[in-house]
Amino acid sequence: MDVSDQIGGRFVRMSRDEIADFQGEALKHSVAQAAKSPWYAAKLKELGLDPRDIKSADNIIKLPFTTKEDLRLSYPAGMLAVEPEKIIRMHTSSGTTGKPTAIFHTREDVDCWAELMARCLYIAGARSHDVFQNMSGYGLFTGGLGLHYGAERLGMWVIPAGAGNTARQILLIRDFHVTVIHATPSYAMHIAERMVQDGEDPKRLGIKIAALGAEPYTEEMRVKLQELYGFKVFNSYGLSEMNGPGVAFECGEQRGMHIWEDAFLVEIVNPDTFEHARPGEVGELVLTTLRRDGMPIIRYRTRDLTRILDGVCPCGIAHARLDRMVGRTDDMLIIRGVNVFPSQIEEVLMRHTWLGGNYVIQLTMREALDQMTVKVEIAKSTFDGSIETIRTQRAELQKELREQVGFTVNVEIVEPGSLPASEGKARRVIDERGGHV
Ligand code: ADP
Ligand code: ZN
Numbered sequence: 001m002d003v004s005d006q007i008g009g010r011f012v013r014m015s016r017d018e019i020a021d022f023q024g025e026a027l028k029h030s031v032a033q034a035a036k037s038p039w040y041a042a043k044l045k046e047l048g049l050d051p052r053d054i055k056s057a058d059n060i061i062k063l064p065f066t067t068k069e070d071l072r073l074s075y076p077a078g079m080l081a082v083e084p085e086k087i088i089r090m091h092t093s094s095g096t097t098g099k100p101t102a103i104f105h106t107r108e109d110v111d112c113w114a115e116l117m118a119r120c121l122y123i124a125g126a127r128s129h130d131v132f133q134n135m136s137g138y139g140l141f142t143g144g145l146g147l148h149y150g151a152e153r154l155g156m157w158v159i160p161a162g163a164g165n166t167a168r169q170i171l172l173i174r175d176f177h178v179t180v181i182h183a184t185p186s187y188a189m190h191i192a193e194r195m196v197q198d199g200e201d202p203k204r205l206g207i208k209i210a211a212l213g214a215e216p217y218t219e220e221m222r223v224k225l226q227e228l229y230g231f232k233v234f235n236s237y238g239l240s241e242m243n244g245p246g247v248a249f250e251c252g253e254q255r256g257m258h259i260w261e262d263a264f265l266v267e268i269v270n271p272d273t274f275e276h277a278r279p280g281e282v283g284e285l286v287l288t289t290l291r292r293d294g295m296p297i298i299r300y301r302t303r304d305l306t307r308i309l310d311g312v313c314p315c316g317i318a319h320a321r322l323d324r325m326v327g328r329t330d331d332m333l334i335i336r337g338v339n340v341f342p343s344q345i346e347e348v349l350m351r352h353t354w355l356g357g358n359y360v361i362q363l364t365m366r367e368a369l370d371q372m373t374v375k376v377e378i379a380k381s382t383f384d385g386s387i388e389t390i391r392t393q394r395a396e397l398q399k400e401l402r403e404q405v406g407f408t409v410n411v412e413i414v415e416p417g418s419l420p421a422s423e424g425k426a427r428r429v430i431d432e433r434g435g436h437v
Contacts, residue, residue, distance in 0.1 A: 001316055007118040007153060011262040016318050019261050023057040026290035027265060031063065034296040039070070039078040060265060060288065065274065065299045071101035071241065079295050080104055087294055092140045093240040100140075103240055106294040110149065113243045116260050117150020120249030123258065123317065124234040125209055126180045128155030133173060135183040136214070137163040137424055142244020143214055147182045150246060156180065163187070164423040166194055173205050180209040182236070182245075185217040185225065186426035189357035192228040196380045197416055203230040211236045213245065215425045216325050218343050220350030224357055235324060241300050242287050248322050256309040256321030263291045266320060267299070268308060271329050282307045282326060303329045333363065333429065335370045340405050342428045345374060348400050354382040354393055358419045363431045370433060373410040374401065380416045 003009035014022065032051040034040040043064055044051065053062060071079070071093075080087070088107050092100040105113065126132070132151045138144030138160060151158045159172055169191060172178065181188070188210060192202040207229055212222075213236030222233045237257050238245035247264060248257035259266055265288040268277040277283035285302045289295075305328065309321040327341040334340075342361055349359055356377035364371045378390070394411055401409040420427075 001123065003119065003122060006115075007122055008115045008260075008262070011260070012119055012123075012317060012319075014262065014318060019318060020057060022262055023265055023290065024055075026262070027057050027060065027288065028054050030288065030290050030292075030296045031298065033081050033293050034079075034298055037079045037081040037295070039074040040081075040296075040298065057265060060267065060299065061276075063288075063298050065286065065301050066297050067301050068101065068241075068303070071297075072099050075099050076102055077104070079297070081296055082106055082294050089145075091142050091145075091240055091244065101241070103243070104294040105243075105292070109243075109292045109294045112263065112291050113146065113246055114149035114153040116243070116263055117146055117246035118153035119260065120236065120246055121150055121154050121156075121180070121211065123251040123315070124211060124249060125232075125252055126151075126154060126156060130156045130179045130209070131159065131176055132156040132180045132182070133159040133161050133169070133176075133178045135161050135163060135169055135181060135187060141424075142238070142240050143182070146238070146244035146246055147211070151180075151182075166191055170195065170205070173207065178205070178207060180211070181207055181231075182211040184214050184422065184424055184426065185212040185221055185233075186215065186358070186422035187424065188212055188225055188229075189221070190421045190423075192225070193356055193358065193377075193380070193416065196228075202228050205229065207231045209234065211249070213237055216327050216331070216343055218346045218350060219324065220347050221357065224350050237304075237322065237325065239302060239304075241297055241302070242289060243292070247287070251313065251315040251317060253313055253315050255313070256323055258313065258317050258319045259322050261319045264288065265290055266308065266322075268306070269301075271305070277307070280307055280310050282323075284329060285322070305329060331429070333361075333372075333431075335363070335372055335405070336407055338406050340372075344404055345401065345409075346428075348397070348404050349374070349376055351400075352393070352397060354379055354385070354390075355397075355413075356380070356416055358421070359428070360419055361429045363429065363433050365433045371410065372405075372407070373412060375412045375414055375419060377416050377419055378413050383416055 003012045031054045035051045086106045087104045089105045092102050134147045136143030195202045210233045234250040238247040248259035267286040268283040271284040285304045305326040307323045356379045359376040362373040398411045
């Protein structure tokens with residue numbers, strides 16, 4: 001792939017051997033840099049480790065993990081590794097509960113992030129002549145400025161639309177002939193369904209590429225969105241702790257997300273034993289920054305579950321590919337002793353074309369027994385169908401859900417547009433069991 005150096009072409013083209021060599025040096029640098037922060041200085045001292053003990057990428061296992069809790073404990077600036085005047089930007093994680101976590105970037109860090117993000121968009125097929133609409137919230141949330149800087153680096157015409165205001169989003173897409181968008185999958189679904197309800201066809205917008213991420217979604221959801229809009233969906237993965245978006249992204253093959261290994265050292269560990277998972281096995285993704293000086297993070301336990309895909313990608317890029325995220329360790333629901341991920345429910349729902357794309361999983365307690373109710377909107381086109389047909393389809397759906405999870409799931413079919421719409425990360429699970437929250 002012909003990738004310019006402006007977006008890190010020399011890194012994108014690296015072979016496996018080159019990546020390994022680069023990572024060895026980069027890890028040594030990153031650990032030495034991290035040791036300049038109060039947090040890691042104390043941590044390494046406690047473990048009797050000297051940054052010079054790290055001689056190769058394999059030595060990563062000598063280093064301690066970093067958790068979300070560590071980030072909270074070191075808040076506000078315990079992991080800052082440069083003089084404060086070197087910092088030009090900070091972001092915080094959306095942190096729905098408790099203290100936020102702050103991440104700091106030097107000028108070079110922001111530059112590197114833009115480069116990583118630009119490559120992502122490039123491998124998905126975006127080019128400088130494209131018009132790009134970013135429907136992420138701006139501000140502390142990294143999906144705004146992260147995508148923005150990457151898209152500008154690529155040279156696209158950027159529309160920083162921000163989140164929400166669906167009517168204006170549609171207007172801008174139309175009037176400025178937007179060809180590339182970035183949004184959460186749930187928001188992209190909401191826009192399409194709004195249009196269909198208004199008797200409009202999302203295909204006529206003419207969007208070609210959709211970078212969708214920031215929340216888990218299934219292959220079935222991708223298919224549904226691609227059919228609705230006629231564009232290609234590329235999975236985009238990132239987290240604030242690792243800059244934000246720009247960590248891993250799908251190429252034109254749409255089979256797993258290339259993770260930029262010049263910037264992130266990847267490990268997959270068993271979430272219970274913390275041992276490395278076997279090749280191809282699903283486990284918790286653990287990432288180490290290799291190119292961030294303002295605030296290096298070592299062996300960050302992302303809580304995201306995935307695996308590294310085997311084999312070489314036909315696109316020619318040697319950077320490893322991550323499989324679609326199964327979910328987050330803390331998203332796993334335990335229902336009557338059975339482990340269930342919301343994605344397993346979504347997978348079944350999205351196979352049914354008579355259903356829309358919005359759904360909620362409600363958990364309640366009845367007679368000391370967990371109950372799961374799935375509320376899902378019916379598609380506009382089938383809404384006017386006969387009650388009898390819908391009843392049959394609902395029974396079929398309930399049977400499939402039971403087969404998928406192993407217990408009876410209540411299904412409530414609701415009117416199009418009646419469930420809360422998502423502008424950012426969708427809230428799919430409502431847990432009313434008490435004690436489980
Ligand atoms: P918060 O952790 O507060 O939600 P972030 O905005 O940093 O803050 O969210 C990052 C998280 O979002 C990831 O750790 C992951 O769980 C989820 N995520 C991001 N992109 C994807 C994706 N493409 N697929 C699945 N989950 C994703
Ligand atoms: Zn590829």
